[in-house]
Amino acid sequence: MSQPSIASPNDSLNAIDSSINKAAFYFILSAITWLLLSSLFAVIGGIKTVLPSFLSTYEGFTFGRIQAMLNSTLIMGWCSNAIFAVAFWIMARLSSTPIKHGGILLLAGFIWNVALTLGLLGIFIGDLTAYSWMEFPSYTSGIFLLAYTLIAVWGIVAYRHKQNDYSYVSQWYILGGLLWFPWIFVIGQFFINWVPVRGALQSIVHAWYINNIFYLWLCPIALGACYYFIPKLSNTPIRSYHMSALAFWTFALFASWSGMTYLIGAPVPVWLTTTSIVFAIALIIPLLILYVNLVGTALASASQLKNNLALRFITFGSIAFILHLIVKMLLTFSSIDAVAHFTMIYDAHHWQLIYGFFSMIFFGAFYYLVPTLLNHYFKSYFLPNLQFILSALGIIILLAALYIGGWQQGTQYNTVELSFLEITNNLSLWMQLKLVGLVLILLANLLFAFNVTGLLLSKLLDALPNFSNEELNQNT
Amino acid sequence: MTQENKDLNDSNELHDDAIQEIHENLIKNKELPKEGFSFLPIALIFLFAGVCFWGGIHIVTKGGEFRWDGYHPDFVAKDEALAIPEKSLFEIGEKVFLAQCAQCHQNDGLGVAGVYPPLVESDWVLGHQEVLARILINGMNGKVIVLGKTYNGNMPAFGPSGLNLKPKQIAGVLTYIRQEWGNAGSEITEETMKNYMAMYNARTSPWTSEELYVDLSPEPETPSLESDSETSDENNILDTHGDDHHSDSKHSSLNVSHKEQT
Numbered sequence: 001m002s003q004p005s006i007a008s009p010n011d012s013l014n015a016i017d018s019s020i021n022k023a024a025f026y027f028i029l030s031a032i033t034w035l036l037l038s039s040l041f042a043v044i045g046g047i048k049t050v051l052p053s054f055l056s057t058y059e060g061f062t063f064g065r066i067q068a069m070l071n072s073t074l075i076m077g078w079c080s081n082a083i084f085a086v087a088f089w090i091m092a093r094l095s096s097t098p099i100k101h102g103g104i105l106l107l108a109g110f111i112w113n114v115a116l117t118l119g120l121l122g123i124f125i126g127d128l129t130a131y132s133w134m135e136f137p138s139y140t141s142g143i144f145l146l147a148y149t150l151i152a153v154w155g156i157v158a159y160r161h162k163q164n165d166y167s168y169v170s171q172w173y174i175l176g177g178l179l180w181f182p183w184i185f186v187i188g189q190f191f192i193n194w195v196p197v198r199g200a201l202q203s204i205v206h207a208w209y210i211n212n213i214f215y216l217w218l219c220p221i222a223l224g225a226c227y228y229f230i231p232k233l234s235n236t237p238i239r240s241y242h243m244s245a246l247a248f249w250t251f252a253l254f255a256s257w258s259g260m261t262y263l264i265g266a267p268v269p270v271w272l273t274t275t276s277i278v279f280a281i282a283l284i285i286p287l288l289i290l291y292v293n294l295v296g297t298a299l300a301s302a303s304q305l306k307n308n309l310a311l312r313f314i315t316f317g318s319i320a321f322i323l324h325l326i327v328k329m330l331l332t333f334s335s336i337d338a339v340a341h342f343t344m345i346y347d348a349h350h351w352q353l354i355y356g357f358f359s360m361i362f363f364g365a366f367y368y369l370v371p372t373l374l375n376h377y378f379k380s381y382f383l384p385n386l387q388f389i390l391s392a393l394g395i396i397i398l399l400a401a402l403y404i405g406g407w408q409q410g411t412q413y414n415t416v417e418l419s420f421l422e423i424t425n426n427l428s429l430w431m432q433l434k435l436v437g438l439v440l441i442l443l444a445n446l447l448f449a450f451n452v453t454g455l456l457l458s459k460l461l462d463a464l465p466n467f468s469n470e471e472l473n474q475n476t
Numbered sequence: 477m478t479q480e481n482k483d484l485n486d487s488n489e490l491h492d493d494a495i496q497e498i499h500e501n502l503i504k505n506k507e508l509p510k511e512g513f514s515f516l517p518i519a520l521i522f523l524f525a526g527v528c529f530w531g532g533i534h535i536v537t538k539g540g541e542f543r544w545d546g547y548h549p550d551f552v553a554k555d556e557a558l559a560i561p562e563k564s565l566f567e568i569g570e571k572v573f574l575a576q577c578a579q580c581h582q583n584d585g586l587g588v589a590g591v592y593p594p595l596v597e598s599d600w601v602l603g604h605q606e607v608l609a610r611i612l613i614n615g616m617n618g619k620v621i622v623l624g625k626t627y628n629g630n631m632p633a634f635g636p637s638g639l640n641l642k643p644k645q646i647a648g649v650l651t652y653i654r655q656e657w658g659n660a661g662s663e664i665t666e667e668t669m670k671n672y673m674a675m676y677n678a679r680t681s682p683w684t685s686e687e688l689y690v691d692l693s694p695e696p697e698t699p700s701l702e703s704d705s706e707t708s709d710e711n712n713i714l715d716t717h718g719d720d721h722h723s724d725s726k727h728s729s730l731n732v733s734h735k736e737q738t
Contacts, residue, residue, distance in 0.1 A: 013492075093492045166496035231499075232490045241502040243517065270540035270547055278531035285524055304488070334549070 017373055019098030020089055023105040027085035030113050032449045034077025039442040041070040046435040060124040068128045068135035069120055074354055076116045082362040083221045084151055087174045090228045091155050094171050095162035099154050108150030115143035133210045138193035152178045169244045173224030180216040200268050211259025214353055222361045226294050226318055233311040234301040240292050247289035254279045264337045277332040287325045294318040309384050313364030320356030339410035348402030356395045370452050376459040384451050390444035398437025405430025569652025572645050585657045591629045593622040595653045602661045605695055607688050609672035612646050615682035636677050643669040
């Protein structure tokens, strides 16, 4: 292994790690909290689709509000907090620069979570907006924006002051994501909540917002993490690395244009959807490169894959992402869209991105990051391995239920003889299977929380007896 | 520490600086001649070109020509599609009639006995266009005999001395009453109406039924009648019953124009 030329690499690494330590743990713990809450909402929603009378007497627990709270906790809670924890650490590591002003980061993170809490309470009492994935009430969006500005600036500053001449592909993705998010967020909030545009234009802005929150906020950061962890953990350079720049730019350009595929058949000028279809199909270019770069590199080192839990999570996530993009392309075919539109297939597609791809990548990242920051390692990998199995099984069952059930739903919608009630009744098997998947995911997330907090606690407990022993020695 | 922990810790993973160095070198050295042949870059170039080619064609053929009103992938722009469809005189007239005339002459055009004369089958309505135009522009006072019954009411003016309707609106309402309720009169064009208004706008007093038939100019012919008469002239050469045929064709052409407008 080639040693870096810096005099004492471990010291500087420790300096970088400790610069972000407190903030990172704050974000890690709040991300885990939101993750648990979101999977709880998901299970409640899942139970309600099987047993509609469940909790139906409470206004705040109606299905629409549960779904809104689920979406908000996922995007603004789990995903964003996880991004703040992992992306900043990767950025600092690759820039060989400590993150400055960790205190402000901590404060801003606190403000962010206050905004989300306020938003969830707002949704609970009925202040939600009518736009999926941006249901949190408009009065919280300003607080989110303030907190985000205070957070993101330190990631960008770290890149600006990087100590080496290199700029690695992970840094581009993370920098891109950090810069794209505020633009997407402000435009979405401005044209839908603050100064609402009129008529069909609202659904255009909304489709643009959802698409870009997914593909220009969650995806670039998760891809940046993949590009960092896969070569690191598999001890292999990225295959065909010189093409990663092409993948970065084509992905940013094509994915951001492909949002109007949500509106195929909607009463909007058809050039919008046609252009989006073309760009969605053009995603084949970054898809192939990402496949070779990420999945190709990860699968090449089979022994590492077998031994290394974090790498296994990240490989699973990368494959889920490749499949997600393939499904996205398939959904643009008009014959497929005629069946899939208005069905659970779009639910499945979002779950695949958020849990199959993003969450799996970040589980892996956390399993690497937390022991490294603590300098304290798992004694047994039984429980983390169990979590991988539960998570993988849960998401596979969930996706199978939603994709197959959604296809059945769509074909039956197109059958004139069947009434809506019959079609809904025919879905009950898939709804039960979906609930099984969601319960498995809840269990996996509980196990994940247990593993990470357990490691944290055992580190604290390890430190404690040493201290008391010394004290005892001194006393005697 | 288990084997796994060691992997995570140090021995078997790339250092951060190594990640950057190795990959930087990969970029710098990619030009170096290599043994074998890398298939992917060439294939990607072809694929990229193919996607651009297909995408361009797809956007042009299925893009609704980038028009705001193209809502279907198979949209084909027509030039007249942009223009707001023009209402026929009959439709304009119907609207004006229901707003202005129907209070007295009633929706069914039958009027009110003794006061407001009927418009259905009335000679006044179906007769000379100038008579109708005079009544509308300046109004009418005094007794009038319609279909054998006497009426005595006041018809207000709708020209500049009265409600000041536009020539097109008056032409419309006249066309409407001449072609609704089974009436089969000719259309009164906007052009004709403009001519009449130029003649009578200056007059301020309403007409009486005696004055109305004095000094009439020849009745203008509507375009459809002209074209009809041309064809009937041709037919005259072949047809010995020219006159009958003429009246037949006139009648049928009116029916056709009525159907089109309703």
